[in-house]
Amino acid sequence: MARSGGERGIIARIRQAAGSSDDLVIGIGDDCAVYRTTQGRVSLVTTDTMVAGVHFDSAWHPPHALGRKAASVNISDIAAMGGLPRFALLSLALTPAFASQWLDAFMSGFLAVLAEHGIVLIGGDTVQSEQESVLSVTVLGEMAEAELLARKGARPGDVVLVSGFLGEAAAGLALCRMGLAHDPGWQPLVGAHLDPVPQVTVGRVLAASGLVHAMQDLSDGLATDLAHICAESGVGAVVAADKIPLSPLLRKAAVTCGQSPLDWALAGGEDYQLLFTAGEQQEASLRALVREKTGKELFAVGRIVEGQGVFLEEAGQCREISYRGYEHFR
Amino acid sequence: MARSGGERGIIARIRQAAGSSDDLVIGIGDDCAVYRTTQGRVSLVTTDTMVAGVHFDSAWHPPHALGRKAASVNISDIAAMGGLPRFALLSLALTPAFASQWLDAFMSGFLAVLAEHGIVLIGGDTVQSEQESVLSVTVLGEMAEAELLARKGARPGDVVLVSGFLGEAAAGLALCRMGLAHDPGWQPLVGAHLDPVPQVTVGRVLAASGLVHAMQDLSDGLATDLAHICAESGVGAVVAADKIPLSPLLRKAAVTCGQSPLDWALAGGEDYQLLFTAGEQQEASLRALVREKTGKELFAVGRIVEGQGVFLEEAGQCREISYRGYEHFR
Structure with missing residues (x-):
């Protein structure tokens, strides 16, 4: 060990x-x-x-x-x-x-x-x-x-969805480290770090829908958590950089902190949004269902492919990002 | 708090x-x-x-x-x-x-x-x-x-029983503290401290018997654990000092360590024997049942009375000993 x-x-x-x-x-x-x-x-x-x-x-x-x-x-x-x-x-x-x-x-x-x-x-x-x-x-x-929705079950061709903005908690942590924890303008991000909201209702709706193939929560960042789903399901995934949901406030914080908002989303962790996959044809039904039952918007960030590993598509280039998240024993 | x-x-x-x-x-x-x-x-x-x-x-x-x-x-x-x-x-x-x-x-x-x-x-x-x-x-x-057997349920008139010798683990700890952990002669006591045996089979037999009124394991010593049963059941208890099962090796260790074997049994803790109460008329049946199914001997150490608190009868005197066990926040 x-x-x-x-x-x-x-x-x-x-x-x-x-x-x-x-x-x-x-x-x-x-x-x-x-x-x-x-x-x-x-x-x-x-x-x-x-x-x-x-x-x-x-x-x-x-x-x-x-x-x-x-x-x-x-x-x-x-x-x-x-x-x-x-x-x-x-x-x-x-x-x-x-x-x-x-x-x-x-x-x-x-x-x-x-x-x-x-x-x-x-x-x-x-x-x-x-x-x-x-x-x-x-x-x-x-x-x-x-x-029951497990990490295992994602299939090639599935769309990869998340239940909300990513990187918010990592941005909040960075702001806290800069001594800005009490600055009123940053409270949505600081709050995402200090007081994350578990997505129980969204999870229940997705499980009851029968349309989701694999799911987990985003605790370690998209790059690591999607790699878990891929490893358990025996598949790979491609994430589109320009589809990752980044809030305007997050982009502003990235400038203040001199950091990349995409890095926060991919590797920051602690967002506690749900990450899941479903057949491409079910995406519209799932969006409508979740919007109706919870008022929340889903974001499609990529797709499941054959093979293994998580890749990021950005400006026509594709690079592997598997497990580039926070890990306790790094 | x-x-x-x-x-x-x-x-x-x-x-x-x-x-x-x-x-x-x-x-x-x-x-x-x-x-x-x-x-x-x-x-x-x-x-x-x-x-x-x-x-x-x-x-x-x-x-x-x-x-x-x-x-x-x-x-x-x-x-x-x-x-x-x-x-x-x-x-x-x-x-x-x-x-x-x-x-x-x-x-x-x-x-x-x-x-x-x-x-x-x-x-x-x-x-x-x-x-x-x-x-x-x-x-x-x-x-x-x-x-299900809970702490609540002991009734005045019940006999109080334990599933084995008491004080063994406390004696083992005292011997370890004296640097005698590796002395072959003390291994039964050192082993009781280092590697206690949970009484799952005895517990299952007692629960299935339908004859037991209240039960818990002895983790903090008889004085404290019996006080828990009494407090939850709204009763008191009287323990007879001369009925507490002390092994010959424990008595020998008490001399070596200059400590009281009875204190070890009452306040030492970590014996992980079962402590339970049952109607006086059921004592013989319970003894026979446990002996037959597990090979273990039960010991009657006292009785449940009306009132509250745990008392020790010793040489014609009676004194309260409730909660005189090990407590983390003392």
Whole structure:
């Protein structure tokens, strides 16, 4: 389990040794693990760990917003399969610096997001640590097995769609790092970083439509997350640079920060929009359905092709961008 | 959520704000959370977090044994309700010091215990931390709702039983601290600390018997764990000092360490035996049943009474010992 091999290497090794069960529908390697609880129904479970100073910076991440984000990123993994989030667990290893007041604010943000989604906190663990605070959140969901959307399932010819603007969270992080977290003009981007919104309703609509072939949430950037779908589905993908949805504010922030808005969209991560594929003929129906049920616009960013790898088409050139996203163990 | 109020205070505050659901059978405050998945069946979920240097010491806790223990203590929480453990999640926040070789050994121990119980590892998270390593394990189980054994349910007149010798793990820890971890003569006690055995089979037999009123596992010591059963059931308990099962080796270790074997049993914790109550008339049937199905002997250590609090009867005197166990936030 060499660290140098990256997080994917560690996960691949653990995945091989994990065991098996007839009731297990999806094990390690997707957004959630999925197992059958009764005929036609499945449970979904996902977990995520955040380390203070590594995954969040308490200097510009207020505890209430952090509590919201810790809940939201896990709920997003349930949304990524089209599931309904139901229950949550929270494990806290906190240093004495994270005092009573910090914990109160964190919990109020965490519980507010749960309440917004009708999720009940059912357990967890609270321990003291000496040097570093670590938060671990688990969310359990459920859905009909027939509606389950996994990373596996994309087919050559499919259109690749996303549920909203990309790069917003990365731009927000860059602005926070420049000390602009409290600048009113940047709040939509700063908010995308501090308080992302899991796309549960869009995920439910897409799963119930029966028109989607593969799906996941955008946590590590398009280049990495689409590479996951391609690897699991045994296909490749071509993304069109000029079709990637970039907001006007994002373009403005890119000038301010001296960075590329496209890089933020491809490699920035933490947008928590949904990324999915569907047959080309179904694109119009899906757009209409999602617009009607959720008011959201979908964006087509590319297509699934035979072969492997994710490629970017830009100004007539095509280059591979697979896994050029944020990776913890780089 | 004042730290000074202890871990119980934090949990009580979170519990109040946790929300509710019709499908939730047991929320925060028992060994597992329990929710209904289909008519007559429930899912159980438990999670536990361990911090390096706080909950284990890598100086005398070899990574293979630690992997085993991290799995076992969570499986024990499923056993504590009479459930069948099915799936596990593992989240690791590791410092660079916990290198490839350490992780390999840890995983081999962790997965060995899962395999012994037919449990499949279905997910988790691997992140890098800078100063402190934190392990968080979640185990999911299932059982018939009618067989579920909770902390609530003990009745005045019940006999209080345990599934094995107490204080063994605390004695083992004391011996490790004296540098005697590798002394062959102390291995049964050192092993009880390093590699405790979750009592899944005993738990299943007790749950299926229909004769048990309340149950939990002994993680924090008899004085604390029985106080949990009493608080949830609205009763009190009296424990007889001369009935607490202490092994001959434990008594010998107490002399070597200059400590009280009874203190180890009452307040030591981490024995992971089952603690439960049943009607006095059922004691003989339960003993016979458990002996026949598992080969294990049960020990009656006291009785449930009206009122509240846990009391110890010793040499004709009676004193309260409620919650005199190990508590993380003391």
